[in-house]
Amino acid sequence: MKLLKSFLITFTIPLSVFASTPPAKVVEAMKQKFPNVKTMHWGKESKTEWEAEFTKDGVEMSALFNSDGIWVETETKIPTIYLPKEIVAVIQTNYQGKTLVGVDRIETNKNETLYEAELKSGIKIKEVVFNSDGTVH
Numbered sequence: 001m002k003l004l005k006s007f008l009i010t011f012t013i014p015l016s017v018f019a020s021t022p023p024a025k026v027v028e029a030m031k032q033k034f035p036n037v038k039t040m041h042w043g044k045e046s047k048t049e050w051e052a053e054f055t056k057d058g059v060e061m062s063a064l065f066n067s068d069g070i071w072v073e074t075e076t077k078i079p080t081i082y083l084p085k086e087i088v089a090v091i092q093t094n095y096q097g098k099t100l101v102g103v104d105r106i107e108t109n110k111n112e113t114l115y116e117a118e119l120k121s122g123i124k125i126k127e128v129v130f131n132s133d134g135t136v137h
Contacts (some may be wrong), residue, residue, distance in 0.1 A: 023052040025069030033063060052094055075116065077106040078108035087115055095119050098126070 010070050018041045018118060030040070030052050040054035045064055049072060053062045064072040083103050102118035106129070115130045129137040 014019070022052075022065070023067055026050045026065045026067065029065050029069035029071060031076075032065060040064075071109055073108045075105055075106050078103050078105050081119065083115060084132055084134070086132070087117065087130045089093040090130065090136075091117060091119070095128070097121060101125065 015026065016017055022042050022044075034052075034054070034056065036110045037054045039058055040052040043051050043053070045051040048067050049064055050067065051062050051064050052059075053102075061074060062078040063074045066072055075094050080100050080103050082105075083100070091098070098119035101120045104116040105113075106114040106116060108114065113132055115132070117128050117130060119126045119128060
């Protein structure tokens, strides 16, 4: 019985973080920000943030909202060729031996544009977030 309780606690509590039904405020905020998106997958990013993953015009995206329905950020998959040259230069200099395998452009509620680079080395992938000028965020 102790083993069963331990198993349930170990695997049930972490799953609660990934609950899939956001508050109505969050759903309404998503509808207002992205009115033409019909299909999305919801997940809980943290105790106070909800993430909607979806495709818009054939592009993979995700939007993050806090529990009050306030938009936090949107991530958009972009081709690696659209990564700013300043960031490419930093990757070539400081991340030698790693392969750039994916890029997300991040627009935030602080009016920032950031870039998340997925850098692969062997089987490990490291995500590094950069400011537009190439500095690590």
